[in-house]
Amino acid sequence: MSILVIGSVAFDAIETPFGKTDKIIGGAATYISLVSSYFVKPVNLVAVVGGDFPKSDIELLQQHGVDTKGLQIKENEKSFFWSGKYHNDMNSRDTLVTELNVLGEFDPIIPDEYQDCDYLMLGNLAPQVQKTVIERLNKRPKLIVMDTMNFWMDTALGELKETLELVDVLCINDEEARQLSGEYSLLKAAREIRSMGPNFVIIKKGEHGALLFGEEDRVFFVPALPLEEVFDPTGAGDCFAGGFIGHIAKVGDTSFATMAEAVVKGSAMASFCVEKFGTEGVIHINQEDIQRRVEAFTNLVRLQ
Amino acid sequence: MSILVIGSVAFDAIETPFGKTDKIIGGAATYISLVSSYFVKPVNLVAVVGGDFPKSDIELLQQHGVDTKGLQIKENEKSFFWSGKYHNDMNSRDTLVTELNVLGEFDPIIPDEYQDCDYLMLGNLAPQVQKTVIERLNKRPKLIVMDTMNFWMDTALGELKETLELVDVLCINDEEARQLSGEYSLLKAAREIRSMGPNFVIIKKGEHGALLFGEEDRVFFVPALPLEEVFDPTGAGDCFAGGFIGHIAKVGDTSFATMAEAVVKGSAMASFCVEKFGTEGVIHINQEDIQRRVEAFTNLVRLQ
Numbered sequence: 001m002s003i004l005v006i007g008s009v010a011f012d013a014i015e016t017p018f019g020k021t022d023k024i025i026g027g028a029a030t031y032i033s034l035v036s037s038y039f040v041k042p043v044n045l046v047a048v049v050g051g052d053f054p055k056s057d058i059e060l061l062q063q064h065g066v067d068t069k070g071l072q073i074k075e076n077e078k079s080f081f082w083s084g085k086y087h088n089d090m091n092s093r094d095t096l097v098t099e100l101n102v103l104g105e106f107d108p109i110i111p112d113e114y115q116d117c118d119y120l121m122l123g124n125l126a127p128q129v130q131k132t133v134i135e136r137l138n139k140r141p142k143l144i145v146m147d148t149m150n151f152w153m154d155t156a157l158g159e160l161k162e163t164l165e166l167v168d169v170l171c172i173n174d175e176e177a178r179q180l181s182g183e184y185s186l187l188k189a190a191r192e193i194r195s196m197g198p199n200f201v202i203i204k205k206g207e208h209g210a211l212l213f214g215e216e217d218r219v220f221f222v223p224a225l226p227l228e229e230v231f232d233p234t235g236a237g238d239c240f241a242g243g244f245i246g247h248i249a250k251v252g253d254t255s256f257a258t259m260a261e262a263v264v265k266g267s268a269m270a271s272f273c274v275e276k277f278g279t280e281g282v283i284h285i286n287q288e289d290i291q292r293r294v295e296a297f298t299n300l301v302r303l304q
Numbered sequence: 305m306s307i308l309v310i311g312s313v314a315f316d317a318i319e320t321p322f323g324k325t326d327k328i329i330g331g332a333a334t335y336i337s338l339v340s341s342y343f344v345k346p347v348n349l350v351a352v353v354g355g356d357f358p359k360s361d362i363e364l365l366q367q368h369g370v371d372t373k374g375l376q377i378k379e380n381e382k383s384f385f386w387s388g389k390y391h392n393d394m395n396s397r398d399t400l401v402t403e404l405n406v407l408g409e410f411d412p413i414i415p416d417e418y419q420d421c422d423y424l425m426l427g428n429l430a431p432q433v434q435k436t437v438i439e440r441l442n443k444r445p446k447l448i449v450m451d452t453m454n455f456w457m458d459t460a461l462g463e464l465k466e467t468l469e470l471v472d473v474l475c476i477n478d479e480e481a482r483q484l485s486g487e488y489s490l491l492k493a494a495r496e497i498r499s500m501g502p503n504f505v506i507i508k509k510g511e512h513g514a515l516l517f518g519e520e521d522r523v524f525f526v527p528a529l530p531l532e533e534v535f536d537p538t539g540a541g542d543c544f545a546g547g548f549i550g551h552i553a554k555v556g557d558t559s560f561a562t563m564a565e566a567v568v569k570g571s572a573m574a575s576f577c578v579e580k581f582g583t584e585g586v587i588h589i590n591q592e593d594i595q596r597r598v599e600a601f602t603n604l605v606r607l608q
Contacts, residue, residue: 089488184393187530208512211530221604223525226491226515257608264607300525301605303568304561 001040001249004114004141005033006133007123007238008103009047009061009071010080012278013096016232017088024278025057027080028123028147031238032245033066035269035282036121038290039246041065044114046133048102051075060283069111077102090230091206108133115139119249121241122146127156127163134166143254145169145245146198147237150176165197168254171241173204186211187219200259202244204237212256212263220260222267223300225293232277236270239282243269268293305344305553308418308445309337310437311427311542312407313351313365313375314384316582317400320536321392328582329361331384332427332451335542336549337370339573339586340425342594343550345369348418350437352406355379364587373415381406394534395510412437419443423553425545426450431460431467438470447558449473449549450502451541454480469501472558475545477508490515491523504563506548508541516560516567524564526571527604529597536581540574543586547573572597 012026033043044067049058051073058068083097108129120141122130130146146167152160153176164170170193178184181192190201190213201213207230209223243266244259251258268290272281316330333351341347348371353362355377362372387401412433424445426434434450450471456464457480468474474497482488485496494505494517505517511534513527548563548570555562572594576585 185530185532185534187532205512208509209527219530219604220606221527221530223513223527223605226489226523226525228489228491230489260607298607300523301527302524303564303602 001119001252002042002044002114002117003036003040003119003121003245003249004044004046004110004117005029005036005121005123006046006108006130007032007121007125007147008080009045009049009053010082010103011053012234013081013083014232014234014277015085016090016277017086018229018231019277021277023081025060026082026234026278028125028238030061031235031273031279031282032121032123032242033061034064034279035239035242036246036249037064037066038269038285038287039243039250039265042067044070044111044117046070046108046110046114048072048074048106049080050078050102053079064283070109070114072109074102084234086233090233108136110136118142119245120144121245122167123238123241124149127152127160131159131163131166134163143168143245143248145171145241147171147241148176150179153179161196164193167198169200169202169259170198171202171204171237171244173206173237177201177203187213187217191217200256202263204240206233206236210240210263210267212259214256214259218256220256220263222263222297224267225271225296225300227271227275230274231281233274234278235282236273239273240266240270242266264294264297265290268297305423305556306346306348306418306421307340307344307423307425307549307553308348308350308414308421309333309340309425309427310350310412310434311336311425311429311451312384313349313353313357314386314407315357316538317385317387318536318538318581319389320394321390322533322535323581325581327385329364330386330538330582332429332542334365335539335577335583335586336425336427336546337365338368338583339543339546340550340553341368341370342573342589342591343547343554343569346371348374348415348421350374350412350414350418352376352378352410353384354382354406357383368587374413374418376413378406388538390537394537397537412440414440422446423549424448425549426471427542427545428453431456431464435463435467435470438467447472447549447552449475449545451475451545452480454483457483465500468497471502473504473506473563474502475506475508475541475548477510477541481505481507491521495521504560506567508544510537510540514544514567514571516563518560518563522560524560524567526567526601528571529575529600529604531575531579534578535585537578538582540577543577544570544574546570568598568601569594572601
């Protein structure tokens with residue numbers, strides 16, 4: 001039931017109406033692997049950082065049961081760095097800095113020990129790199145989940161579509177689903193995207209929840225939990241993905257029913273994430289916290 | 305189990321990306337009373353129209369079991385008229401025309417036969433008029449539900465707050481909840497509004513569903529059904545209110561559990577509304593259609 005996670009491991013500097021951080025650990029693969037480690041262990045990580053990346057941050061991953069053999073360290077280069085500032089509504093943000101650094105030439109090398117992976121999570125990265133990972137695996141995983149973003153739709157649509165043909169589940173947000181499909185109705189958008197390859201489409205609506213679409217126009221909806229405060233949305237989508245694939249790997253099947261449970265788990269993990277800065281919200285929780293949070297989600301829509 | 309509905313009965317002219325209408329029947333009390341008539345009969349209506357209002361539209365209400373004894377007809381005046389144009393995303397609109405006409409001096413006269421009402425639905429109107437209705441009832445109804453909008457927060461906040469103290473349930477949308485409470489978090493906003501009077505607050509989020517808040521921070525969420533097309537959102541909030549109070553009146557209790565069921569019914573009725581222009585979506589349905597639609601809502605969040 002091993003999970004292989006590919007994506008960025010990086011520095012983030014975040015500013016929200018509640019405060020700002022210096023460079024802290026961030027990156028899609030960081031959030032995904034930390035969060036999925038609550039469901040299965042080990043989680044195998046393929047990523048790249050520079051010599052500036054602190055050993056203590058790598059140890060943080062290891063302490064959570066993340067295998068870092070696949071984490072390349074380019075001693076003479078710098079780690080990927082992103083800096084952003086959220087607006088007052090927390091739904092939109094400005095990117096202040098994007099320094100690709102090591103990520104610019106990322107060659108995803110899969111350690112032999114990772115070859116038997118059952119569940120592959122392609123965190124947001126250049127679609128060509130995501131495709132390379134799939135091609136380098138000797139056997140196809142049981143399930144391939146892909147995250148992407150509008151940037152790749154704008155700059156690498158052809159490659160994105162080629163990669164899409166190879167995956168089982170695509171996770172994107174509502175605006176991206178509309179952009180990719182050319183359809184405003186999310187029902188139509190999901191249908192169109194499913195015709196591009198993935199059997200399942202998850203459309204994330206941020207504070208408005210998420211929709212899972214599957215075969216025969218099946219739809220499942222999970223709300224977002226109303227929270228006292230949303231402190232920092234960075235990483236929420238990646239935590240969603242981590243909880244999603246983590247639950248599926250733990251249960252070991254890829255039915256619509258299991259995926260529906262998995263989007264609830266993903267939403268629960270995302271809700272922890274946004275309550276604190278960076279990864280803080282998801283590194284100090286335990287199984288009981290997760291169980292209680294999942295119950296809060298199911299209670300939210302439960303009729304007596 | 306009688307329902308008394310107060311609000312506008314009016315002409316609307318609507319333009320959406322899908323087409324436009326001439327003056328058609330509209331108004332909060334029209335939608336509310338038509339929709340609640342699927343749950344209980346008769347629904348008693350207090351409203352005012354001008355001599356220009358077609359007899360056929362009044363007959364439409366009567367055919368649905370709406371008692372129009374309380375519908376004042378000012379023969380020498382004109383009916384309230386609103387015209388609006390929706391933007392492409394259907395989430396925002398421009399008001400093109402607002403002619404108050406008869407509504408400017410609306411004196412809500414309650415026929416004696418309406419005095420024993422159990423459930424009072426105050427559709428969106430000047431809060432002073434809403435308050436007058438409550439004062440003119442000889443006995444307090446079991447439940448008073450109030451709808452309002454940001455216009456009254458901007459122009460009659462003091463009167464709005466006085467009326468709020470007298471009601472049990474307030475229905476407003478998310479932006480209005482934030483404006484009224486000064487809180488961005490909807491959890492905090494609902495808590496603040498509940499401290500102003502109503503024991504229950506419903507925050508409508510349009511295509512993102514609705515939240516019911518009650519005592520002891522209880523929360524229930526109902527999603528909006530993903531639809532192939534949203535054709536015309538006019539009246540959706542009023543149809544929600546009609547289904548909500550209709551279900552409560554039918555069941556006959558005002559517990560949180562019944563209110564949670566009622567927001568599902570309200571959402572189902574709103575989903576019919578947006579599929580067609582004006583009232584078209586809610587006048588040709590039957591109990592089986594409603595049952596099927598309610599099941600679609602419960603299936604949407606059901607784990608296997």
